[in-house]
Structures are given as C-alpha cells and as structure tokens.
Amino acid sequence: xxxxxxxxxxxxxxxxxxxxxxxxxxxxxxxxxxxxxxxxxxxxxxxxxxxxxxxxxxxxxxxxxxxxxxxxxxxxxxxxxxxxxxxxxxxxxxxxxxxxxxxxxxxxxxxxxxxxxxxxxxxxxxxxxxxx
Amino acid sequence: xxxxxxxxxxxxxxxxxxxxxxxxxxxxxxxxxxxxxxxxxxxxxxxxxxxxxxxxxxxxxxxxxxxxxxxxxxxxxxxxxxxxxxxxxxxxxxxxxxxxxxxxxxxxxxxxxxxxxxxxxxxxxxxxxxxxxxxxxxxxxxxxxxxxxxxxxxxxxxxxxxxxxxxxxxxxxxxxxxxxxxxxxxxxxxxxxxxxxxxxxxxxxxxxxxxxxxxxxxxxxxxxxxxxxxxxxxxxxxxxxxxxxxxxxxxxxxxxxxxxxxxxxxxxxxxxxxxxxxxxxxxxxxxxxxxxxxxxxxxxxxxxxxxxxxxxxxxxxxxxxxxxxxxxxxxxxxxxxxxxxxxxxxxxxxxxxxxxxxxxxxxxxxxxxxxxxxxxxxxxxxxxxxxxxxxxxxxxxxxxxxxxxxxxxxxxxxxxxxxxxxxxxxxxxxxxxxxxxxxxxxxxxxxx
Numbered sequence: 001x002x003x004x005x006x007x008x009x010x011x012x013x014x015x016x017x018x019x020x021x022x023x024x025x026x027x028x029x030x031x032x033x034x035x036x037x038x039x040x041x042x043x044x045x046x047x048x049x050x051x052x053x054x055x056x057x058x059x060x061x062x063x064x065x066x067x068x069x070x071x072x073x074x075x076x077x078x079x080x081x082x083x084x085x086x087x088x089x090x091x092x093x094x095x096x097x098x099x100x101x102x103x104x105x106x107x108x109x110x111x112x113x114x115x116x117x118x119x120x121x122x123x124x125x126x127x128x129x130x131x132x
Numbered sequence: 133x134x135x136x137x138x139x140x141x142x143x144x145x146x147x148x149x150x151x152x153x154x155x156x157x158x159x160x161x162x163x164x165x166x167x168x169x170x171x172x173x174x175x176x177x178x179x180x181x182x183x184x185x186x187x188x189x190x191x192x193x194x195x196x197x198x199x200x201x202x203x204x205x206x207x208x209x210x211x212x213x214x215x216x217x218x219x220x221x222x223x224x225x226x227x228x229x230x231x232x233x234x235x236x237x238x239x240x241x242x243x244x245x246x247x248x249x250x251x252x253x254x255x256x257x258x259x260x261x262x263x264x265x266x267x268x269x270x271x272x273x274x275x276x277x278x279x280x281x282x283x284x285x286x287x288x289x290x291x292x293x294x295x296x297x298x299x300x301x302x303x304x305x306x307x308x309x310x311x312x313x314x315x316x317x318x319x320x321x322x323x324x325x326x327x328x329x330x331x332x333x334x335x336x337x338x339x340x341x342x343x344x345x346x347x348x349x350x351x352x353x354x355x356x357x358x359x360x361x362x363x364x365x366x367x368x369x370x371x372x373x374x375x376x377x378x379x380x381x382x383x384x385x386x387x388x389x390x391x392x393x394x395x396x397x398x399x400x401x402x403x404x405x406x407x408x409x410x411x412x413x414x415x416x417x418x419x420x421x422x423x424x425x426x427x428x429x430x431x432x433x434x435x436x437x438x439x440x441x442x443x444x445x446x447x448x449x450x451x452x453x454x455x456x457x458x459x460x461x462x463x464x465x466x467x468x469x470x471x472x473x474x475x476x477x478x479x480x481x482x483x484x485x486x487x488x489x490x491x492x493x494x495x496x497x498x499x500x501x502x503x504x505x506x507x508x509x510x511x512x513x514x515x516x517x518x519x520x521x522x523x524x525x526x527x528x529x530x531x532x533x534x535x536x537x538x539x540x541x542x543x544x545x546x547x548x549x550x551x552x553x554x555x556x557x558x559x560x561x562x563x564x565x566x567x568x569x570x571x572x573x574x575x576x577x578x579x580x
Contacts, residue, residue, distance in 0.1 A: 009348060009352075011352055011392055011396070014388070014392065015352065015355050015356065015359065018356075018359045018363065018385060018389070019355070019359055059344070059436070059439055061435070061447070061448065061449045062446070062448045062449070063446075064446045067446070097444075109347065109348075109351050110347075110350075110351040110354055110355065111351070111355070113355075113358075
C-alpha cells in the first residue's frame with residue numbers, strides 16, 4: 001500500500017519511518033513525504049495511480065490541506081484515493097469542513113499511531129474486500 | 133508828606149504774604165504786622181507834624197527791610213524785589229542828602245532828580261509786577277512739583293500693592309505648576325501602563341500561535357520518546373537473539389531520536405523564552421541577534437495566531453532572507469515587538485481584503501525581505517491587503533490612532549514600533565501604500 005504524507009514539518013518523515021519500521025521492512029506499506037500541498041499536487045500528477053492513501057496536515061503555509069483535499073476530489077474521481085486529514089486544532093468546524101469536502105477520516109495531533117495503524121489495517125482489508 | 137512809609141507798608145506786606153502760616157514763621161509774621169502798624173502810626177504822625185525826621189526813620193527801616201532776603205532764608209526768593217526798590221531807594225536818598233546838605237545844588241538839578249525819581253518809581257512798579265508774576269509762576273511750579281510728589285507716592289503705593297498681587301499670583305502659578313507636574317507624572321505612569329497593556333494585548337493575540345508553535349515540538353518530543361522506548365525493546369530482543377548488527381542499527385536510530393527530542397525541546401524553550409521576553413516591561417540591552425531568525429519566528433507566531441482565529445484563512449508567506457547579514461546589535465524583544473506589529477497588521481490587511489472579495493480569486497500574500505547594505509540592514513514587510521487610506525497615512529504613528537473596530541486595536545502598535553526603531557535603534561521606519569492594493573513597511577537599521 002502506497003501512502004503519501006503531506007506535512008510542513010520535516011521531522012514527520014523520520015517519525016513515520018520509525019513508527020512503521022516493521023511495516024516498511026516487510027514491504028506492507030510504502031511511504032512518500034511532501035512538505036507542502038503544492039508538492040503533493042506535483043507528486044500526484046506524476047504517480048497518482050500508485051497512491052492509495054493520503055495523509056495530509058491542514059495547517060500549512062500557502063495551499064492548505066483542505067485545498068489539497070478538494071483538488072484531489074475534483075481531479076482524481078476514479079479511482080479516488082483515501083484521504084485522511086490531520087490537524088492540531090481538533091475542532092468540530094474543521095472536522096465538518098473536511099468531511100464535507102470528502103475526507104475519509106480525520107486525525108488529530110498528537111497522532112495516536114496505534115489507532116492510525118488500526119485504521120490503516122482496516123482500510124487495507126476493506127480495500128482487499130472491495131478488490132476481491 | 134513823605135512816600136517812604138508807604139513803600140515800607142508795601143514791602144512789609146509782600147514779605148508777610150511770603151511767609152507760610154506755620155508756627156516757625158509766627159514770630160516773623162508778628163514782627164511784620166508790628167512793623168506795618170508802626171509804619172501806619174508814622175504816616176499818621178507825618179500827616180499831623182510833617183517832620184523831616186520821619187523821612188529819615190522811614191529810610192532806615194526801609195534799608196533794614198531790604199536786607200531781609202540776605203539775612204533770612206525765608207525771603208531768599210525775594211531778592212528780585214530788592215532790585216525793584218534799589219534804584220528808587222538810592223536816588224531818593226541821594227536827593228534827600230542833596231536837599232539837606234547842598235540845597236543850592238539840589239535846587240539847580242531838582243528837575244533832573246524828579247525825572248529820575250519818577251523813572252525809578254516806574255521801574256519799581258514794573259519790577260514788582262514782573263517779580264510777582266515770576267513768583268506766581270514759581271508757586272505754580274512748586275505746586276506742580278508737589279502734585280508730582282503726591283503722584284509718585286501714589287505710584288509707589290500702587291507698586292507695593294502690585295508686588296503683593298504678583299506674589300500672590302506667583303504662589304498661585306507655582307501651585308498650578310506643581311499640580312500640572314503631578315498630572316504629568318500620573319500621565320507618564322498611565323502611559324507606561326498602557327504600553328504594558330499593549331504588550332500583553334499583542335501577546336494575547338499571539339496565544340493561539342504560540343500554542344500551535346509549542347504543540348508541534350511537544351508532539352515530536354512525545355512521539356520520538358515513545359518510538360525510542362519501542363526501539364529499545366526491539367534492541368533488547370535483537371541482542372538476546374544475538375543479532376548484533378541489527379542492535380547497532382537500532383542504537384543509531386535511538387541516538388538520532390534523542391537528538392530530535394533535544395532539538396524540538398529547545399524549539400519549544402525558545403518560544404516560551406521569546407514570549408516571556410515580549411511581556412517583560414523593562415527594555416533590554418542590545419545583543420547580537422540573528423535578524424532573519426527573529427523575523428521568521430514572529431512571522432510564524434503571527435500567522436498561526438491569525439489561523440487560530442480564522443480557520444478558513446490561508447496566506448502565502450514569502451520570505452527572502454539575506455543570509456550575509458549574520459548577527460547585528462539590536463534589542464531582540466523590542467525588534468520582535470516591531471515585527472509582530474507589522475506582521476499582525478499585514479495579516480489583518482489581507483484578511484480584511486479577503487472579506488471584501490466574495491469571488492475568492494484573491495490570493496493573500498505576506499512577505500518579508502531582508503537586505504544587507506554597507507552600513508545598514510533593510511527589512512521590508514509587505515502585504516497585498518487593503519492598504520492604508522491616504523487620510524490615515526500621516527496618522528499611523530500617532531498613539532491611539534487605529535482604523536480597527538473598537539476593542540480590536542489599541543492604536544499603540546505602530547506608535548511603539550516607531551519609538552523602538554527611531555529612539556531605541558537610531559533607525560528609520562517608512563511606509564508605502566496604495567489603498568486597496570498593498571502596504572510595504574521598510575525598516576532601516578544602521579550597523580557598525
């Protein structure tokens with residue numbers, strides 16, 4: 001499963017790589033990291049079909065995570081990747097906005113990696129179920 | 133019948149009138165009265181007896197009378213009177229002598245004597261009139277002098293009165309001055325309190341930004357700590373299994389994680405320190421400061437502060453830092469305050485413009501640029517927001533001037549910034565703006 005992580009904090013990459021070291025080692029999950037929504041757009045243009053899931057921060061300078069979400073929903077209709085939004089401000093307003101724009105899930109910082117893993121596993125299983 | 137007694141009467145009366153009615157003069161007045169009485173008797177005797185000795189007595193008395201102005205100071209102003217009498221007195225005496233001792237000669241020049249005597253009599257009358265006039269003029273003068281004296285006294289009294297009034301007024305003014313000084317002290321205290329309040333208010337605006345800025349490093353600290361514990365467990369297992377190579381690889385990761393924990397801890401630390409510095413009331417000292425890092429820190433704080441308030445808001449932050457600046461001598465918390473004000477204003481300007489633009493085509497941009505020149509560092513903060521209206525342009529540095537709605541701005545931000553740059557750092561702050569288009573603040577800081 002290929003996951004695109006979009007966050008303006010550079011250390012998110014090493015954190016994910018360590019948290020998912022087993023999964024990466026076993027080639028269960030493959031990660032790609034982008035520091036901005038603009039970078040993510042460019043990356044998706046190159047490799048859209050490979051990306052199954054996108055994890056994006058909302059608060060980023062320039063194009064925000066919500067902008068990226070609506071761009072993805074507008075651009076990649078079929079197959080449309082799963083998008084989970086992450087933000088430091090875990091409030092209802094932003095949650096509603098993200099869901100309205102078509103987010104599959106909503107995560108709050110600090111990330112609970114155990115529940116994230118659960119969610120990823122569930123998504124993968126669902127995906128396989130759909131596929132099979 | 134002889135003329136002299138009448139002349140005595142005339143002159144005695146003139147002298148008597150010359151005396152003022154004072155006790156010191158009483159003796160003289162009485163004496164003159166007596167003389168006049170005696171002269172009247174002489175006239176009476178002369179009428180009855182018509183004796184020659186009366187003429188001689190009269191002459192002696194007259195001579196004595198003529199000496200008066202030279203004897204007593206009381207009559208010194210009457211010397212001219214004597215001048216009137218003198219020709220007649222001399223001529224008549226000569227004539228009388230001549231008559232008495234050389235009657236033949238006298239008879240031969242009798243006409244001459246009569247003529248001379250007549251002229252001398254005319255002279256006497258004329259002189260008396262003139263001297264009387266002079267005396268009157270003198271008296272007038274004297275009265276005038278007296279009046280002037282009185283006027284002087286009056287003026288002096290007035291002057292005294294005025295001096296008393298002036299003293300009273302001075303005391304009053306001094307009292308008012310003290311009151312004003314007290315008021316000034318109170319005003320200065322209030323101003324300081326207001327400045328402190330402004331600092332706290334801008335800190336309040338920052339709170340959300342600070343929370344975000346601290347939350348991120350804290351998340352990393354927590355996450356990397358958790359991961360490191362997991363890694364240590366794995367390392368233990370690998371060591372137990374005898375996989376030394378894997379254990380060493382994990383150890384390297386742990387080392388890296390601890391480094392990251394430390395970095396993010398310091399990041400949070402510096403934010404808290406900056407916040408404390410910002411709220412500190414006393415002005416600090418100049419110290420070598422990385423102006424780019426300072427600008428960046430406050431740009432982020434300001435941005436996230438705004439983001440916390442308006443969650444839909446987004447702006448592009450453009451930063452062009454001249455890395456050759458290095459560290460320059462400034463008071464970091466003061467310059468930080470200036471940056472914060474300028475960034476807050478810039479974000480406010482773009483937010484307001486976004487509110488006005490319903491179509492959503494507008495892309496807010498806030499940028500900061502630093503440039504190093506030979507003797508100065510230039511910092512430009514610009515935005516493509518609502519701009520500054522022309523009528524407000526010359527008031528922006530005035531304390532308490534604000535275009536923001538009541539409660540949103542204290543109107544002290546730019547005034548404080550102006551003072552910090554001009555007075556605190558000997559620099560310049562300039563603004564260029566077109567209403568509805570853009571605003572650009574330029575700070576010029578001199579460097580050695």
